[in-house]
Amino acid sequence: MTGPSTEPDVLKERALAALLTARQRTAALTDCVEDGELTAQHSPLMSPLVWDLAHIGNQEEQWLLRAVAGRDAMRPEIDSLYDAFEHPRAERPSLPLLAPGEARGYAAEVRGRALDVLEATPFRGTALTEAGFAFGMIAQHEQQHDETMLITHQLRSGPAVLTAPDPLPGPPFTGPAEVLVPGGPFTMGTSTEPWALDNERPAHRRLVPPFFIDTTPVTNAAYQRFIDDGGYDEIRWWTPEGWAMVRKNALRAPLFWRREGGQWLRRRFGTTEPVPADEPVLHVSWYEADAYARWAGRRLPTEEEWEKAARHDPATGRSLRYPWGDEDPTPERANLGQRHLRPAPAGSYPAGASPLGVRQLIGDVWEWTSSGFLPYPGFAAFPYREYSDVFFGGDYKVLRGGAFSVDAVACRGTFRNWDHPVRRQIFSGFRTARDAGPAETPDPVVG
Structure with missing residues (x-):
């Protein structure tokens, strides 16, 4: 064996598992603290946890719903709020970010639609869909932000909320x-x-x-x-x-x-x-x-x-x-x-x-x-x-x-x-x- 399977059905199962695993981890990192801890900035080096949560959903919407499926934007007015290059981390607490409940709802709605797109998309035809690249990219993106949120948890003051x-x-x-x-x-x-x-x-x-x-x-x-x-x-x-x-x-x-x-x-x-x-x-x-x-x-x-x-x-x-x-x-x-x-x-x-x-x-x-x-x-x-x-x-x-x-x-x-x-x-x-x-x-x- 010289690499992972490139069979579309195998890759589709792998993409689904990767997306679900990432979302379970995102929930574990954000459900373990009160809303005030989600909106606080625990270090100027890091974003508020709630920014990462909505950013994950926004990236998924942009790439899977818009770029792959060709759908209209769900919340075009928030794109700039969650653009990592437009707003440095130290400035993000001052932005009109989605509140924790709204951010969770937005990310969940995007995910539901994205899973429909995954099921309907053949893993071939375009550079984004070949071998399911866009879905793998989004799973990696979410896991990278999960790591970022774990760093934020390490920087938090206060008692432990994560266990393993x-x-x-x-x-x-x-x-x-x-x-x-x-x-x-x-x-x-x-x-x-x-x-x-x-x-x-x-x-x-x-x-x-x-x-x-x-x-x-x-x-x-x-x-x-x-x-x-x-x-x-x-x-x-x-x-x-x-x-x-x-x-x-x-x-x-x-x-x-x-x-x-x-x-x-x-x-x-x-x-x-x-x-x-x-x-x-x-x-x-x-x-x-x-x-x-x-x-x-x-x-x-x-x-x-x-x-x-x-x-x-x-x-x-x-x-x-x-x-x-x-x-x-x-x-x-x-x-x-x-x-x-x-x-x-x-x-x-x-x-x-x-x-x-x-x-x-x-x-x-x-x-x-x-x-x-x-x-x-x-x-x-x-x-x-x-x-x-x-x-x-x-x-x-x-x-x-x-x-x-x-x-x-x-x-x-x-x-x-x-x-x-x-x-x-x-x-x-x-x-x-x-x-x-x-x-x-x-x-x-x-x-």
Whole structure:
């Protein structure tokens, strides 16, 4: 198997399941708080939850009801209110937004009509309907906003309102600290994944020199050693912009950490707890990840290196959909879908390891790379420029792999996320890499 089924009936069932799963999650994230919490802005970095709720419905209306089905607009007067480019997040509380009950009703009415459109639409004929792309795009869009709303819940003050079981404990990881990824060409990106977004396309060949990459993401315990060694006080580990951020904001640790009674504590979804030593570090900016890597005598992997570590199968030379192969994610392979509200301990999910043995490349924490966000050769914006094209070339850094907050529909070995290097509220961590010296690289097989 080299990819998901492209049979229309199978894809239609997949689209229906993805839309229903996303809406169940949206309801769980918005029904757990009172209306006042929905309309409040819990951080200037984030929208009020009620904005996300109506925006989800508005995007679904625009693409599935208007663009695919050709129907007249239901609420054309609200389009500008829920245009993410017209109104920055900090301004959205001052807009005449739909009230919580009205927003729920609007999103529900759109969804009812959209399901009728799904049933009636053949998955062929146009770029939007081929393989059900528009329906997959909308399911991914809703899940991305669900992740955004989960971030807002983490930023809220007040008691916990979300619950989920912790990942099942497993034996401590005792494998190698790093893995050698052999040099050579590999296929990056995709031209066959039916719901891949424009910035993942097209597939193209990249030549990557040999390198070593951490077997697991960097842990809280490892990051604490950086802190204890004065990492936040040493200018030599930081880029000029990162050092300015540290000094301006008096940073001493990842976001949500505090030192109390000789130990580090963190706030996680309204609960204060000791920082678990064996979990991947979370809520660090690109600048912090880069500084740690320099302190450790290493570096962040490039985006090409990360994807080669995650997808390349040395035995066949083929690029896999996921580290473990072409099959969709399962709970045994990756921590996805808000099934847990925290990363699993570093080294978990051996069934999700890559052919070379690298673990947790999918799920748990988004991983910063050293690369800026740029288009692939042959990139074509689709179906609108504002998804990717307008973000290329800024100060954005690429993150890969997804996190516990990401649903499987919006997470693939080719999926690309990006954000400003100062961002810490996102569910971001990292792993490090280093160049492989000539003495560390096996001789090529000649035959």
